[in-house]
Amino acid sequence: MAKVILIVDDSESIREVVSFTLENEGFNVLAAVDGNDALRFLDNSPIDLIITDLHMPNMDGIALIKEVRAMEFYKHVPILFLTTESQAAKKMEAKEAGATGWIIKPFVPTKLIAALSKVMR
Amino acid sequence: MSENDFSNVNSYLSFKLGEEEFAANVGKVLNILEMTKITEVPKAPNYMKGVINLRGAVLPVIDTRVKFGMSPAVYTPNTCIIVLDIDMDGESVHVGALVDSVQAVLELEKEKILPPPSIGSKYKSEFIEGVANVDDRFVMILDMDMVFSSNELTNMKDTAVETAKTADIEEVGL
Amino acid sequence: MDNFKKKFIEEAYDLIDSLEKSLLVLEDNPEDIQIIQQVFRIMHTLKGNSAMFGFVSIDQFTHNLETLYDSIRNGKLKVNRSILDITLESVDHLKRLLDEDSEKDVDVDRQHQALLDRMAQIVVGASMTSLELKLDKSTGVTSDGNAKTYFIYFEPKEEIFRNGTNPLYLIDELHTLGHAISFAHLTKVPRIADIAYDQCYTYWEIILATPHNVGAISDVFIFVEDESTLEISQISNKNLLADNDFLAALNGIAAEGNDIGIAAIQKLASRANHTKVKAQLEMANNGKSKPKDTIISSIRVSADKLDQLMNLVSELVTTQARLSLFAEQNPVPGLLAISENVQKLSRQLRDNAFSIVLIPIDNMLTRFQRLVRDLSKELGKDVVFLTEGAETELDKTIIEGLTDPLMHILRNSLDHGIEDAAVRKQKGKPAQGKIILKAFYSGANVHIQIYDDGAGIDPEKIRHKAISQGIITPEKKLTNKEIFDIIFLPGFSTATKVTDVSGRGVGMDVVRRKIAEIRGEVEVDSELGVGTTITIKLPLTLSIIDGLLVKIEDTSFVIPLSVVDKIFAIEHAQLVNKFNNLVVLDGAQVPFFYLREEFNMDVNDTTHFEEIVVVKFEEKRVGLAVDTVIGEYQAVLKPLGKHFKSHEMISGATILGDGTVALVMDTNKMIKTFLSKAPIDK
Numbered sequence: 001m002a003k004v005i006l007i008v009d010d011s012e013s014i015r016e017v018v019s020f021t022l023e024n025e026g027f028n029v030l031a032a033v034d035g036n037d038a039l040r041f042l043d044n045s046p047i048d049l050i051i052t053d054l055h056m057p058n059m060d061g062i063a064l065i066k067e068v069r070a071m072e073f074y075k076h077v078p079i080l081f082l083t084t085e086s087q088a089a090k091k092m093e094a095k096e097a098g099a100t101g102w103i104i105k106p107f108v109p110t111k112l113i114a115a116l117s118k119v120m121r
Numbered sequence: 122m123s124e125n126d127f128s129n130v131n132s133y134l135s136f137k138l139g140e141e142e143f144a145a146n147v148g149k150v151l152n153i154l155e156m157t158k159i160t161e162v163p164k165a166p167n168y169m170k171g172v173i174n175l176r177g178a179v180l181p182v183i184d185t186r187v188k189f190g191m192s193p194a195v196y197t198p199n200t201c202i203i204v205l206d207i208d209m210d211g212e213s214v215h216v217g218a219l220v221d222s223v224q225a226v227l228e229l230e231k232e233k234i235l236p237p238p239s240i241g242s243k244y245k246s247e248f249i250e251g252v253a254n255v256d257d258r259f260v261m262i263l264d265m266d267m268v269f270s271s272n273e274l275t276n277m278k279d280t281a282v283e284t285a286k287t288a289d290i291e292e293v294g295l
Numbered sequence: 296m297d298n299f300k301k302k303f304i305e306e307a308y309d310l311i312d313s314l315e316k317s318l319l320v321l322e323d324n325p326e327d328i329q330i331i332q333q334v335f336r337i338m339h340t341l342k343g344n345s346a347m348f349g350f351v352s353i354d355q356f357t358h359n360l361e362t363l364y365d366s367i368r369n370g371k372l373k374v375n376r377s378i379l380d381i382t383l384e385s386v387d388h389l390k391r392l393l394d395e396d397s398e399k400d401v402d403v404d405r406q407h408q409a410l411l412d413r414m415a416q417i418v419v420g421a422s423m424t425s426l427e428l429k430l431d432k433s434t435g436v437t438s439d440g441n442a443k444t445y446f447i448y449f450e451p452k453e454e455i456f457r458n459g460t461n462p463l464y465l466i467d468e469l470h471t472l473g474h475a476i477s478f479a480h481l482t483k484v485p486r487i488a489d490i491a492y493d494q495c496y497t498y499w500e501i502i503l504a505t506p507h508n509v510g511a512i513s514d515v516f517i518f519v520e521d522e523s524t525l526e527i528s529q530i531s532n533k534n535l536l537a538d539n540d541f542l543a544a545l546n547g548i549a550a551e552g553n554d555i556g557i558a559a560i561q562k563l564a565s566r567a568n569h570t571k572v573k574a575q576l577e578m579a580n581n582g583k584s585k586p587k588d589t590i591i592s593s594i595r596v597s598a599d600k601l602d603q604l605m606n607l608v609s610e611l612v613t614t615q616a617r618l619s620l621f622a623e624q625n626p627v628p629g630l631l632a633i634s635e636n637v638q639k640l641s642r643q644l645r646d647n648a649f650s651i652v653l654i655p656i657d658n659m660l661t662r663f664q665r666l667v668r669d670l671s672k673e674l675g676k677d678v679v680f681l682t683e684g685a686e687t688e689l690d691k692t693i694i695e696g697l698t699d700p701l702m703h704i705l706r707n708s709l710d711h712g713i714e715d716a717a718v719r720k721q722k723g724k725p726a727q728g729k730i731i732l733k734a735f736y737s738g739a740n741v742h743i744q745i746y747d748d749g750a751g752i753d754p755e756k757i758r759h760k761a762i763s764q765g766i767i768t769p770e771k772k773l774t775n776k777e778i779f780d781i782i783f784l785p786g787f788s789t790a791t792k793v794t795d796v797s798g799r800g801v802g803m804d805v806v807r808r809k810i811a812e813i814r815g816e817v818e819v820d821s822e823l824g825v826g827t828t829i830t831i832k833l834p835l836t837l838s839i840i841d842g843l844l845v846k847i848e849d850t851s852f853v854i855p856l857s858v859v860d861k862i863f864a865i866e867h868a869q870l871v872n873k874f875n876n877l878v879v880l881d882g883a884q885v886p887f888f889y890l891r892e893e894f895n896m897d898v899n900d901t902t903h904f905e906e907i908v909v910v911k912f913e914e915k916r917v918g919l920a921v922d923t924v925i926g927e928y929q930a931v932l933k934p935l936g937k938h939f940k941s942h943e944m945i946s947g948a949t950i951l952g953d954g955t956v957a958l959v960m961d962t963n964k965m966i967k968t969f970l971s972k973a974p975i976d977k
């Protein structure tokens with residue numbers, strides 16, 4: 001049974017790239033445009049990894065991470081957030097909120113896969 | 122007082138060969154040496170006086186008078202060697218020019234320098250950059266690269282004017 | 296970064312040179328495993344380095360070559376003609392790739408692909424796995440041989456599950472880096488009653504053997520390093536996990552159930568190291584030599600530094616001359632002895648510095664071997680290229696100036712000299728043509744001779760051509776030597792057809808000019824139907840020479856000691872008013888030149904005796920009469936400069952201890968000049 005990955009990013013190109021890369025690796029990819037949108041996928045159906053941007057309208061990444069961690073079903077789901085180097089403070093914040101790890105933008109597909117393998121089997 | 126390219130005034134070192142006064146752009150002048158023992162190199166052209174030791178390097182010395190078709194220099198206490206940096210075929214070459222005396226450093230404005238006379242001049246115009254009137258004297262400003270680059274005894278004199286070939290003929294005014 | 300790139304390119308050229316050499320040797324010894332290993336090693340290094348500095352095409356290209364030679368060394372493939380050919384072509388291609396601009400060249404691209412295809416074909420025949428560059432997870436690591444051993448202590452904080460981390464995944468990732476043994480410790484696990492299910496109580500001690508560096512290891516823990524205790528220490532630069540003794544001891548400690556601890560591990564590690572070293576020692580003592588890595592027996596030095604070294608040595612020699620002079624003129628007790636010592640040391644230093652700057656021509660020869668090999672194939676001729684005197688040493692600038700002219704001469708020999716196999720058979724010559732390059736010292740010169748056993752040069756043909764070109768008149772009598780000399784005139788050619796290889800067989804004037812630029816001379820000798828010999832004579836233009844200091848009038852001259860044969864005192868009367876220029880010395884008739892006369896100086900009537908220095912000239916002895924001979928002198932050569940470039944007799948100058956300038960004679964040129972203005976006029 002293929003694993004399910006949820007990508008949350010308000011940028012369509014990012015969603016495309018990530019979906020394409022991960023689908024090629026054999027994953028099922030769900031895509032949401034922001035935190036709010038993402039929540040509709042979190043209906044207790046299996047999700048094996050969440051990848052989220054931090055800066056999004058309606059509900060940003062930090063808030064989403066907190067929400068996810070508050071849910072019993074998804075308490076331990078691995079969460080990776082997308083960040084640029086300069087956002088050191090944000091990184092701390094995201095980790096405090098419960099993120100498992102991060103991917104630095106801009107990233108190449110191989111880096112994405114490498115990050116994945118740290119938190120998922 | 123600027124000595125460099127951007128102003129209208131350029132500096133020249135003037136020197137004398139016999140009674141005639143010449144000048145060279147100080148940009149080409151590295152040094153002025155007192156007369157010293159010159160080692161003659163056998164079978165060298167007439168104007169090659171020989172070589173000297175300049176701080177561990179061997180410097181060729183040219184008898185400028187002979188280059189100009191005059192009789193060879195006779196050494197006096199005023200005789201000296203001007204060390205020049207000449208552009209020869211794209212290479213920077215050091216050469217010593219033996220002159221009868223060194224006069225002064227002249228500051229000449231560009232406007233004061235007249236083009237070399239095209240006819241009636243004693244010397245070929247390709248060697249002369251211009252002529253200046255300084256205190257009622259005429260100073261010929263030379264293109265030192267041209268003068269000292271030529272390997273053979275290029276006749277510096279305008280052959281139309283010259284009547285005799287041997288270097289023994291003295292020029293008027295000497 | 297550019298500096299690193301430059302370094303890489305330099306190194307790459309060197310590697311490619313040794314590669315070429317090895318390949319040529321491999322051609323004659325296709326079974327030699329040592330050479331195959333060497334070739335493989337070079338490919339491997341090239342590949343590894345090129346990837347680091349952005350030379351992607353070289354990386355890809357050498358990857359395939361490396362795989363190819365890996366198969367060869369594993370016995371899966373045997374070295375054959377086509378493999379060698381493609382390897383040599385690849386070498387040429389590599390050189391092109393090193394020129395960055397060529398990366399954009401379409402032709403280079405095409406060739407790149409063509410070569411890769413051919414390689415693939417060869418390899419497919421031996422049923423190997425695909426040559427394509429695969430993105431390996433284990434980032435370009437090959438053998439276990441470079442693995443180092445690390446000890447890793449990893450204790451995540453108890454809340455680590457809360458952010459979705461699974462430490463087991465990290466342990467797994469460690470395992471992918473190499474070979475690892477992990478020990479999970481449960482000593483922190485509290486009583487069942489107190490266990491919180493979402494707390495992590497486990498911690499790990501892991502021994503990891505990996506070729507990766509510490510960075511790669513800590514990378515694994517990048518997401519959790521803030522929330523864990525992490526220690527990574529290298530305990531050995533070898534793979535201890537391959538060491539059975541180590542493993543046994545390790546397992547022994549682990550079985551006790553407690554933490555192993557870094558201290559215990561380090562003790563085990565050093566014990567393991569010692570045993571290994573002792574074993575190696577034993578093997579060495581038993582005469583069994585282990586295959587050693589290439590020992591660095593040479594280092595790369597920049598040319599600038601060499602120039603600097605030579606300059607300093609020159610100045611030292613000059614100053615030492617002043618010291619000697621001073622010591623002689625000022626008798627201070629002990630000073631003379633010291634000055635002699637300094638002279639001895641500076642001479643030794645000078646010799647040593649020269650041996651560094653002089654390079655054996657051996658390096659140049661590889662290029663020529665390639666040329667002969669490739670060209671003879673192209674022309675369909677079977678030619679062997681032999682060399683003698685490859686150890687002869689020359690200044691590197693001279694070697695650089697020689698390469699072009701020699702290539703040209705070789706091309707001529709191959710194209711116009713050596714005949715086709717059929718023609719040779721007809722003439723009764725062996726089917727295989729021979730070209731021999733000989734280098735040797737002769738007097739003050741180095742001679743480089745190229746001999747071919749080809750068709751030779753027909754003097755009659757040259758004569759005719761010369762007459763038809765108006766160079767000589769039909770009546771003129773010329774010796775063979777003079778006829779052959781005509782070849783060097785610009786525009787002269789007797790080749791009946793223009794070939795691609797060496798044009799009209801012309802260019803001998805260019806050859807002569809280029810050799811003149813390095814102050815050498817070139818001559819041709821030939822026997823029709825038998826062969827041709829071209830001789831290049833080069834002066835040893837070392838910047839410090841041993842010379843003989845002589846005086847004429849007020850000027851000091853230096854005659855290179857290497858040409859000096861003997862010195863005689865001579866009566867003045869014998870030098871002047873002679874009908875011929877011969878003098879009897881030691882019972883033999885010696886031709887001589889009175890230098891004062893030759894130099895147009897006044898003839899010295901005042902002294903009774905002068906000195907005559909007999910020097911070697913070609914195969915003869917010629918005397919040069921001077922005023923006095925002062926003595927031996929170590930002369931630091933200084934150039935006279937462009938103004939004297941064409942001077943025929945003086946090759947340089949030197950500065951004496953008292954600051955005056957002495958002129959260094961080129962006796963060969965000098966005597967030749969004197970002879971050419973010779974007897975008829977005198």
